[in-house]
Every structure is written in structure tokens, then in C-alpha cells.
Amino acid sequence: xxxxxxxxxxxxxxxxxxxxxxxxxxxxxxxxxxxxxxxxxxxxxxxxxxxxxxxxxxxxxxxxxxxxxxxxxxxxxxxxxxxxxxxxxxxxxxxxxxxxxxxxxxxxxxxxxxxxxxxxxxxxxxxxxxxxxxxxxx
Amino acid sequence: xxxxxxxxxxxxxxxxxxxxxxxxxxxxxxxxxxxxxxxxxxxxxxxxxxxxxxxxxxxxxxxxxxxxxxxxxxxxxxxxxxxxxxxxxxxxxxxxxxxxxxxxxxxxxxxxxxxxxxxxxxxxxxxxxxxxxxxxxx
DNA sequence: CAATAAATGCACTTCCATTGCATAGATATT
DNA sequence: AATATCTATGCAATGGAAGTGCATTTATTG
Ligand SMILES: [Mn+2]
Ligand SMILES: [Mn+2]
Ligand SMILES: [Zn+2]
Ligand SMILES: [Zn+2]
Numbered sequence: 001x002x003x004x005x006x007x008x009x010x011x012x013x014x015x016x017x018x019x020x021x022x023x024x025x026x027x028x029x030x031x032x033x034x035x036x037x038x039x040x041x042x043x044x045x046x047x048x049x050x051x052x053x054x055x056x057x058x059x060x061x062x063x064x065x066x067x068x069x070x071x072x073x074x075x076x077x078x079x080x081x082x083x084x085x086x087x088x089x090x091x092x093x094x095x096x097x098x099x100x101x102x103x104x105x106x107x108x109x110x111x112x113x114x115x116x117x118x119x120x121x122x123x124x125x126x127x128x129x130x131x132x133x134x135x136x137x138x
Numbered sequence: 139x140x141x142x143x144x145x146x147x148x149x150x151x152x153x154x155x156x157x158x159x160x161x162x163x164x165x166x167x168x169x170x171x172x173x174x175x176x177x178x179x180x181x182x183x184x185x186x187x188x189x190x191x192x193x194x195x196x197x198x199x200x201x202x203x204x205x206x207x208x209x210x211x212x213x214x215x216x217x218x219x220x221x222x223x224x225x226x227x228x229x230x231x232x233x234x235x236x237x238x239x240x241x242x243x244x245x246x247x248x249x250x251x252x253x254x255x256x257x258x259x260x261x262x263x264x265x266x267x268x269x270x271x272x273x274x275x276x
Numbered sequence: 277c278a279a280t281a282a283a284t285g286c287a288c289t290t291c292c293a294t295t296g297c298a299t300a301g302a303t304a305t306t
Numbered sequence: 307a308a309t310a311t312c313t314a315t316g317c318a319a320t321g322g323a324a325g326t327g328c329a330t331t332t333a334t335t336g
Contacts (some may be wrong), residue, residue: 014302016314035292046316052291069263071324080322094257111249113264118271119232125207125302127252127263133256136189152333153285173323184285189324191283209293210323 011060018045022053023062023077031091032066032074032102036119068095068102079106090124096132101131156183160191160198161200161215170204170231170240171213206233206265217244234270241270241273 003025005015013019015087025041026033038050054075057063058109061084078084090109095102110126142161143153151157163179164171168228176188192213195201199222204212216222217229228247248264 014313016302025229034332048294048317049315055294056314067205067209069205070223092251094253095151097260100205105254108252108254111251112248114246115232115266116243116246116271118275119266120269120274121266122235122268123266125265125267128251128253128257128259129260129262130253130260133254136258137256152282154333156284186286186325187284203301 008062008115013056013060018042018049019053019056022050023057023097026057026063026075029076030103032068032076032104033133034072036072038039066093066104066127067125068093069117069129070095070102074102076085076104079104092126092128094132095127095129096135097129098135099134103128104130146200150198151194151198151200154182156187156199157194159253160188161195164195164215166214167214168190170206170214172210174210178219186245194214196249198247202264204231204240204242206231207267208233208238208240212240214242217242230266232270233265233267234257234272235267236269239270 002010004020008015008019009017009022021042022038025038029037032099033086035047035051035054036056039047040110042050046064058065058075061078061082064078064082064084068074089104091104092108092110093102094105105128110124113121115121140148142158143154146153146157159180160176163176165272173185173189177183177185177190180188192201196203196213199216199220201213202216202220203224203228204214206212224275229242229244230246231240232243243266248262251259251262253259
């Protein structure tokens, strides 16, 4: 069982208190979070530090960015076995129009999309909007 | 053959010089344009007017908004027969990582996307990124 | 023509993302 | 251990795009 410390070191990222806290925060949240969400969770920390921490994570394929169409960038931990380095994030994202939460549907891979002749598809962003299970359920 | 004037009137939009110019500009461009693109094309006009014109078009299903992941909203004319009022834009969009242009692939409809139980899909945003025909071709 | 309504232009605001630079903290080197 | 070196953090400022309030111009109506 790999600790977070070991995991970060394996990515050649220095272990700091802040990074551990933010990593744990992301791990606790099953939904994608905004920078403001992180900011609210760590009011003592500076916004820039949080921003740069998440960028460091992103550059090292620890988190992936999600553009769910709200205009605010969201972030979520990559799955364990994900190969962000090689291929881009292939699962789809769901944005709830009711509670405004965005979640990774990591089980749901994006289908192969046909593009016209002459076009080369490199990656695909697929966001489904609607009502999430928590909001639709009773 | 319907003129632009008649078309705007059919949508209960007053015909103004500015609106005609912007409509023509959109019709000339086969690619999706940003507000800045329009601004550059009409340097004499005020940004707010351009902004509000495009919003008016959007509200009346003359143009649709495209979020291609660049962070900058783009707009394109709706197809003639499109039923924006009823269903959301169902075709996919292609963003070229080389020339940065985004185009509507109106022929390519978005496939039915399965979502997990409890989730309700209301609409889907699908953007394929890669290399466009102009950039890949020789 | 007067009264009314809509479109335009200017200024300003808000929100989020991003950067420069100074400082604190950690690592490496002697 | 002391110093030099590098990295992470914090603060302040910037930039870009979207959006709004209000005055003015322009069009429409009676
Ligand atoms: Mn995801
Ligand atoms: Mn389109
Ligand atoms: Zn919900
Ligand atoms: Zn291209």
C-alpha cells in the first residue's frame, strides 16, 4: 500500500504540508472541485499557492482539468491506472444542472467519434448535462 | 429566396445596419467566431453593441454558442433547419489544435450517450480536438 | 409632430486565471 | 554546522473576457 508521500515522490514532486492537504482534499471529494472550493477549504492558505499546487498536480498527471461549460475550471484526481501521459482523459463528465456538481464517470469511456476525411482526432471532450442521481432520486 | 431582412423580421428582430453586418459576417465565416473576432472586423462599432447583437441572435436561435474548451466563447450561425428551440444543438464541434479554429460539423450528430442509472441526460457538449482538414492536408 | 420604445455607446464592474517579485523554507555542498 | 542553492509560499498586481447601468441616439407608433 503506497502512501501519499510515496506517491508524490514517485512523481518527483516534493512532499509539503500544503500538497498533502490538497491531495487529501481531492481524494475525499468524489466530485470535481474548483479553485474556489479549495480556497474555501483552506482559508489560511494563499490562493496562489493552491493554484500552483493544483497546476503542479496537473502537470504531473495527478489531477485532470475539467471544462464542464460553467466557465469555471474544475479539477479531479486521475484514476489510479489512468494513462494521462499517453492518452488524454477518455471518460465522460456529468454536470448536474440542479446541484451544479460535476463528476467523473470514469466507468463510461467516450465512444469512438467519426470525423470527416482530412480531420485528425486527437482527443475528445464530452460533457453530459442533466440531473445527477442524488438530485433525481427520491 | 428569403433575404436576411426578411429572416430577421420573421424572428421578430428589428433590422438594423449593425445586425445586418454582423449576420453577414457570420454567414461568410464558416468557422465559429469569438466576440473579439467580430470586434476586429468592426472596429468602429462598440463592443457592447456587438455583444448584445450576438446575444439577441442567440436568444432567437439564430446563432448558437460553442464552448470548445479554449475558455473563449465562440458563436456560429445555426443551420437552416435546426431546431434549437426544441432540442439543443446536436452536432459536434471540431477544434483544430494547430490553427485554433473551431468549426461546426453539422453533418455529424452526437451519438446517444449512456449515463448511469439515476442520472438524467438533458444535453451533451461534444468537442473533438485535433488537426483540421486545412492543416492536415497538403 | 409628439410620445414612446428600442438600439447603441461609454464607463464601469465582476470574476477568474495568471504572473512578478520578495521571502521563507528546504536541500545540497563544503 | 554554516553556507550556498534551489524550491515553495505569500502578497500584490495584472489581464482577459463577460456582463451591467445609464445616458443618448435612432426608430416606431399614434
Ligand atoms: Mn474526470
Ligand atoms: Mn455548431
Ligand atoms: Zn445534482
Ligand atoms: Zn487547423
